[in-house]
């Protein structure tokens with residue numbers, strides 16, 4: 001194994017170099033503070049690896065995304081979301097027997113304690129669905145006598161997310177809830193519970209079900225992003241899975257993260273209402289003092305096309321065609337992308353459309369309200385959060401996450417009596 005040499009305050013230190021299976025290189029600094037008294041400082045963690053992980057691989061330069069070695073393009077085309085859940089959580093694509101078993105368990109655990117309905121109904125219908133979702137996970141834990149870290153908890157959080165998301169949609173619309181069914185797959189169950197009619201048999205459109213399946217797969221995991229790192233951070237304190245996932249929902253809700261999908265649609269609508277003046281919005285995004293960014297553009301890791309955005313752009317055309325729809329916002333999005341990709345500001349900074357740029361147009365075509373878009377992101381991402389959480393808790397190197405800091409505040413001083421402070 002090669003070593004990195006570090007010289008600091010007259011001390012020389014040799015640091016082990018860790019190599020990942022795709023040739024990624026990391027310097028193991030776990031002995032740095034003990035050996036030299038120094039810590040590292042890396043605002044926004046752009047250079048910090050927080051763990052070793054075997055779940056998701058991204059090559060941001062080449063625009064590659066793989067779950068446990070399988071290309072996202074292949075999974076989106078050939079797998080069901082349930083197969084991807086099995087892959088992420090248990091390491092391999094399932095055999096038919098394993099898949100049947102998982103489907104049966106997902107059906108079983110989608111049925112939640114009735115008390116959760118009353119809890120959701122007690123919350124304001126006008127609240128943002130992501131706030132309702134975060135509240136729902138912590139409430140869910142209160143109905144079960146569990147440590148919050150068992151295989152049952154994993155299945156309940158996973159399957160229950162479809163139920164909670166559908167209940168939240170109907171609560172905001174003032175509609176009665178529809179219970180999950182054991183004869184529908186994950187996407188079908190979510191669609192039936194959300195858009196079905198109380199007391200009626202499911203009436204599912206296979207094209208819609210397929211589109212949701214693809215969206216869930218594309219959103220399932222994305223290695224150590226802000227929400228996954230939050231889930232790991234909270235879970236590292238040995239907090240329950242429910243608490244960890246609720247915290248992840250909080251992180252995802254931000255407009256720089258999952259909340260961007262809602263912001264993109266609002267931006268495209270604003271462009272449309274402004275008479276399609278694309279230049280105005282591109283110029284505004286280039287002007288730092290405007291505080292406006294082109295939503296759905298740019299990524300910390302991808303410095304090339306986000307492969308998920310490519311798949312979703314093509315899926316937009318397919319979904320709209322299969323539903324016989326024509327959405328002027330798709331036209332605006334494509335033109336906006338073309339203008340931005342030609343503009344020196346975006347070219348120089350290597351800013352490309354990300355996963356959130358096109359997903360909203362599909363959600364809109366499926367009649368999902370704009371403020372539910374980030375819940376749709378969470379519906380897929382919960383599987384990745386749980387996989388990350390399980391990996392962290394089973395890691396032999398497990399320790400509570402506790403970053404250090406460089407203190408830049410006042411040095412020691414005495415307290416003045418209040419009458420002497422001025």
Ligand code: CMC
Pocket residue numbers: 044225255256257258259260285286292293294295296297298299300301349351354355356
């Ligand atoms: N519009 C205009 N300028 C941008 C944008 C944008 N969308 N994104 C980055 N920049 C500029 C930024 O001003 C900076 O310029 P300079 O170097 O001159 O100061 C440069 O590009 C680098 O930006 P950064 O903020 O240092 O990059 P980051 O890695 O910290 O942030 C990001 C990544 C995704 C938060 C950011 O690109 C952004 O705010 N994008 C818009 C929000 C968005 O679409 N978020 C979804 C991310 S993907 C899915 C997910 O995570 O949920």
